[in-house]
Amino acid sequence: MPASLFEPGLMRTCRIQSVIVHSPSLKSFYLPSSLDAAPGQFVNLWLPGVDEKPISISGMRDGLMELSVKSVGPFTRALMDCAPGDLVGIRGPFGTGFSPASNSLLIGGGTGIAPIRFLAQSLRDRGMPYALVCGARSRCELIFEDELREWGCRFASDDGTCGICGVVTDLLDEAGESGLISVVCAAGPEPMLLRIMAWADGRSLPYQISFERYMKCGIGICGSCCLDGSGIRVCVEGPVLGKDQIAQVTECGLPHRDASGLRLGE
Amino acid sequence: MPASLFEPGLMRTCRIQSVIVHSPSLKSFYLPSSLDAAPGQFVNLWLPGVDEKPISISGMRDGLMELSVKSVGPFTRALMDCAPGDLVGIRGPFGTGFSPASNSLLIGGGTGIAPIRFLAQSLRDRGMPYALVCGARSRCELIFEDELREWGCRFASDDGTCGICGVVTDLLDEAGESGLISVVCAAGPEPMLLRIMAWADGRSLPYQISFERYMKCGIGICGSCCLDGSGIRVCVEGPVLGKDQIAQVTECGLPHRDASGLRLGE
Amino acid sequence: MSSLRTVLAGVILESPLVLASGVLGLTASSLARIASAGAGAVTTKSFGTEPRAGHKGPSVVPYPQGILNCVGLSNPGADAMIREIRAYRALSSAPVIASVFGRTVEEFGDVTARAREAVPDLIEANVSCPNVAAEFGAPFGADFESCAAVTRAVKRNAGPIPVAVKLTVNCPGIGRMARVCEENGADIITAVNTIGPGMLIATEVCRPVLSNLVGGVSGPAIFPVALRAVWEVRAHTALPIIGTGGVCTADDALQMLMAGATAVGVGSAVYHGGIDVFQNINGGVEAFLAERGLSSPASLIGSAHAAGRNER
Amino acid sequence: MSSLRTVLAGVILESPLVLASGVLGLTASSLARIASAGAGAVTTKSFGTEPRAGHKGPSVVPYPQGILNCVGLSNPGADAMIREIRAYRALSSAPVIASVFGRTVEEFGDVTARAREAVPDLIEANVSCPNVAAEFGAPFGADFESCAAVTRAVKRNAGPIPVAVKLTVNCPGIGRMARVCEENGADIITAVNTIGPGMLIATEVCRPVLSNLVGGVSGPAIFPVALRAVWEVRAHTALPIIGTGGVCTADDALQMLMAGATAVGVGSAVYHGGIDVFQNINGGVEAFLAERGLSSPASLIGSAHAAGRNER
Ligand SMILES: Cc1cc2nc3c(=O)[nH]c(=O)nc-3n(C[C@H](O)[C@H](O)[C@H](O)COP(=O)(O)OP(=O)(O)OC[C@H]3O[C@@H](n4cnc5c(N)ncnc54)[C@H](O)[C@@H]3O)c2cc1C
Ligand SMILES: Cc1cc2nc3c(=O)[nH]c(=O)nc-3n(C[C@H](O)[C@H](O)[C@H](O)COP(=O)(O)OP(=O)(O)OC[C@H]3O[C@@H](n4cnc5c(N)ncnc54)[C@H](O)[C@@H]3O)c2cc1C
Ligand SMILES: Cc1cc2nc3c(=O)[nH]c(=O)nc-3n(C[C@H](O)[C@H](O)[C@H](O)COP(=O)(O)O)c2cc1C
Ligand SMILES: Cc1cc2nc3c(=O)[nH]c(=O)nc-3n(C[C@H](O)[C@H](O)[C@H](O)COP(=O)(O)O)c2cc1C
Numbered sequence A, B: 001m002p003a004s005l006f007e008p009g010l011m012r013t014c015r016i017q018s019v020i021v022h023s024p025s026l027k028s029f030y031l032p033s034s035l036d037a038a039p040g041q042f043v044n045l046w047l048p049g050v051d052e053k054p055i056s057i058s059g060m061r062d063g064l065m066e067l068s069v070k071s072v073g074p075f076t077r078a079l080m081d082c083a084p085g086d087l088v089g090i091r092g093p094f095g096t097g098f099s100p101a102s103n104s105l106l107i108g109g110g111t112g113i114a115p116i117r118f119l120a121q122s123l124r125d126r127g128m129p130y131a132l133v134c135g136a137r138s139r140c141e142l143i144f145e146d147e148l149r150e151w152g153c154r155f156a157s158d159d160g161t162c163g164i165c166g167v168v169t170d171l172l173d174e175a176g177e178s179g180l181i182s183v184v185c186a187a188g189p190e191p192m193l194l195r196i197m198a199w200a201d202g203r204s205l206p207y208q209i210s211f212e213r214y215m216k217c218g219i220g221i222c223g224s225c226c227l228d229g230s231g232i233r234v235c236v237e238g239p240v241l242g243k244d245q246i247a248q249v250t251e252c253g254l255p256h257r258d259a260s261g262l263r264l265g266e
Numbered sequence C, D: 001m002s003s004l005r006t007v008l009a010g011v012i013l014e015s016p017l018v019l020a021s022g023v024l025g026l027t028a029s030s031l032a033r034i035a036s037a038g039a040g041a042v043t044t045k046s047f048g049t050e051p052r053a054g055h056k057g058p059s060v061v062p063y064p065q066g067i068l069n070c071v072g073l074s075n076p077g078a079d080a081m082i083r084e085i086r087a088y089r090a091l092s093s094a095p096v097i098a099s100v101f102g103r104t105v106e107e108f109g110d111v112t113a114r115a116r117e118a119v120p121d122l123i124e125a126n127v128s129c130p131n132v133a134a135e136f137g138a139p140f141g142a143d144f145e146s147c148a149a150v151t152r153a154v155k156r157n158a159g160p161i162p163v164a165v166k167l168t169v170n171c172p173g174i175g176r177m178a179r180v181c182e183e184n185g186a187d188i189i190t191a192v193n194t195i196g197p198g199m200l201i202a203t204e205v206c207r208p209v210l211s212n213l214v215g216g217v218s219g220p221a222i223f224p225v226a227l228r229a230v231w232e233v234r235a236h237t238a239l240p241i242i243g244t245g246g247v248c249t250a251d252d253a254l255q256m257l258m259a260g261a262t263a264v265g266v267g268s269a270v271y272h273g274g275i276d277v278f279q280n281i282n283g284g285v286e287a288f289l290a291e292r293g294l295s296s297p298a299s300l301i302g303s304a305h306a307a308g309r310n311e312r
């Protein structure tokens, strides 16, 4: 049998090379990787003995893949204890990425800053102009604040500890004015994404939005991540979806399905 | 999973395109084939409902693979009944081929003429000079007599019905004189092959000899075709073996092993 | 003109391809998408009476020859699945198969009664789940007695809806097991579920990859085993068969039909060949039929049995 | 310095790799060639008291994920194999395993007595052959009773030569089967034989490809199933295991060791990776050991069991 070509679905293990502590519950992990990944794509990260969960790639540089994670439950808590040298498993990269375009308006909220930061990194590398706004509940939940500021980012925080006191959508009009916007690229909590889409729709701007849904397989077969409407699989056709795809989704803003497939609250 | 590259071991079916009747018990079959095969290689031919047996490729032209077969038992007898349009299975090409060289002396005996004819065909295509001698028990056991004669072949037959009355090795000295011989390439009954090797050894000529042994798998795992000595697999390292490989074989000229693996007479 | 129309226990499918249970079968939208992608019928994820989260990750991991999974019996429960089946009807006209499981014979009866509320076209009993009442919790499908009991319980509560029993090869003889199902009222045999189970170990970390240690094997690796199982079922029963396991190409589907399948399950191929795999297989089967002047797949069903042993 | 030296039931192997039975195992020269290619021990083709030609062709047919074979129990008989084993001694110092089978318990005893004349280092009982005395001719390995009887019969006649029993996954529980073998005197468990069986159909000719219709499945396709079987055997017995099935790479071999194998069988990989596969696997295992400062594969054996379930 011929040696099979690279299959992203196969499990590979590697050692964490270094860790950046943004805050005790917000860290970035660097993994050696020769993968070719686009901003917006994610990996399934396996902590042996714990669980495997989808995590966006937040940067790719010098053969290192960066993952930026916030502690919200058992898996992410266990990850906070990981140190350089620890072995983890990686499958992916999975899903679709953002299509890089000049004059993109990039919007990241919370851990959604992760893929947006990778996108900004890659637009900068290509010399493509962009506008960038990021928000979080509080400064301590912001990743890469200094770097992003250097990259021209405007900030919003619920508590006013960083940038304007408010939500990231409050910055949209201003950012929209600052230049000709060709496309809106956003990732973050779904209520924020809904507001961004409404804003962009009002201006007839195209958009690319990164969605999160409960995921198991990452390879498009288990059905956990399928969106009501046209049955789009967030792990394959997403996580980044365009306006036309999103138009077919009938569950935007609804509570997500859980591990059993049950929609919360149903 | 990536589409697998072409694997010669897999079964493929095709329809017999045409048949040449050399004699009621000696026929050539033409099969559509896009395979790249070298003279000396063989295929496993499956007659559905009958058996699967190794058969040398006797020619390759215009997308047709030619197999020339003599009726000697149940399988080959059933093959004599096959007509254009009949479906057969093919696996291969298997094994090693002859290395084409200028001034080769080609010697075919009996059904061993089959691979030798393919070799002559390919040397002619490349414009490489060769000498060619073929023998059979009787004219009616000779395949491609007219064509071979056109190609400058000298013949020998046990009963004198074609060429000299005698065995093909009787022609060697003469063929050897006719020019500078760089290598001897032979296929045929093992006693003939032994005489050819002795003749070539006497003249310090290199040789490439095609062997036949009982075969099942054709892919080098069942062990049926292994030669005593260094354990060469005739289906993979052979059927064409060079002088150095043959020097390690300790069973040349002995009765062959049968389907059970038992050497006949042991 | 050849058509792919297939009649399965009286139910009409526009293609013999059936989306296998557990693959993209959790929601109405997902099922409808696969139906419009070319499946003649779609099967829901197997559901029980109550929601179950299933195992942690990794729970679905490919290896180069196939896929291992231990999602097990994770499902949103009968209430939710009934809602999804009903919602599906508004989205697609292709038949839908409700796949059910229980941990006891009674539970199989109960969930069938629930499933019936949704009026699926077929009910499929997944007997590969462990029988909590049996020694070592062996699967129902591994034992003639318990498989018979499940078949009866499901059949009793399914009313007029035809019942498929989905068998595993991990049993003393799948042909005889199918016969037992037939004798106990099954209308269809689905063969097979995942095989194995199998394991993969991550050598760097020196531990099994799957959270449950082991998982069922599916995908191209298992195709020959599934094909043989279908052949055996055909040799032992007159029931229509949904031949499932490793089917990725039109040639695979044709082999299943010739071995005795009336319909052909497709699951893991969605990974190996994408969602287009349904259209691709349909196209290949249609071309095969057209070349031979056959008007439907029906005449292929079991046709390879006529040839007998490969020795004249 | 790491070495690959492995002690298997007291027999010393210079590598944990063992040529699996039925692959290039008919003749002394072939066995010796594989030993010098890097196998730590070699196993003969399974032989019975009398020569058997086996099935017609096609009897060994690859599919993209593995190999199907129905060469079955074709073998040149005990007389010839004894000659080959003796001749092998002149050619190689690597241990040789005589694989034997019988169609009755008595035949197992008889062929073991014959095999013993050749003084092999180990005798392996292939219990995947049909028990002609059993209902439906089920294989000895499918039934606790008959597997126990064979183990006793072989052990009785093997004298001081350690006995391996080679199990199939087609049984009610391979772990418990291994335990039964242990209780009845087995010194080693070989796990596993081919799985399935499987079938392939040539759709153009509408008939099964293998002359025997079905054949055992081997090669990379079956690796996860074989690995799980080794894990189960390890969990149920203290016997050393020859972990066999689909091993093609050093990582596969390491997984087998970590699952509990002391030695690792390699068969079909000779097709998938050529005869160099032994050297390549040895090299990879050696590198893995060296990187971790381990002196031999022994410390890896069963090491993945320590990790337990993948849930903290
Ligand atoms: C495509 C994608 C990219 C993501 N990228 C990032 C990232 O870059 N950084 C980051 O911190 N987080 C990211 N997440 C979210 C991350 O997967 C969850 O935070 C994580 O799974 C929580 O697991 P837990 O055990 O810590 O918490 P839990 O207590 O199990 O869950 C907390 C919440 O996390 C979400 N979640 C849990 N399990 C899953 C799952 N299997 N799939 C999807 N969501 C789940 C649910 O909303 C749940 O309510 C991403 C999720 C998706 C789908
Ligand atoms: C590499 C190779 C190339 C060959 N090329 C040709 C060819 O081009 N034309 C041709 O006519 N014949 C060729 N043969 C021989 C051909 O395979 C046998 O004639 C055929 O297998 C006989 O089968 P049967 O059932 O007709 O006769 P049987 O009665 O079964 O056997 C007659 C004799 O054929 C040989 N034979 C039988 N089965 C096999 C087997 N599985 N493998 C090898 N030899 C076998 C044995 O010497 C046997 O005594 C070749 C054989 C080999 C090994
Ligand atoms: C991720 C996954 C989940 C599955 N879940 C179920 C299930 O809930 N019920 C069931 O009967 N079969 C289930 N199966 C088995 C499939 O329906 C099918 O029988 C098996 O995978 C073999 O077919 P395939 O090779 O085409 O996938 C599942 C298979 C996979 C890969
Ligand atoms: C062509 C072939 C012949 C085999 N013959 C035997 C045999 O005679 N006795 C036996 O115990 N196992 C036999 N086997 C099984 C192998 O020894 C091995 O258990 C199985 O193939 C799985 O390992 P693999 O995937 O490395 O080949 C045979 C396998 C093949 C492929």
Ligand code: FES
Pocket: A214, A215, A216, A217, A218, A219, A220, A221, A222, A223, A224, A225, A226, A233, A234, A235, A236
């Ligand atoms: S995570 Fe399984 S289909 Fe998307």
Ligand code: FES
Pocket: B214, B215, B216, B217, B218, B219, B220, B221, B222, B223, B224, B225, B226, B233, B234, B235, B236
């Ligand atoms: S024919 Fe099987 S090894 Fe050569």
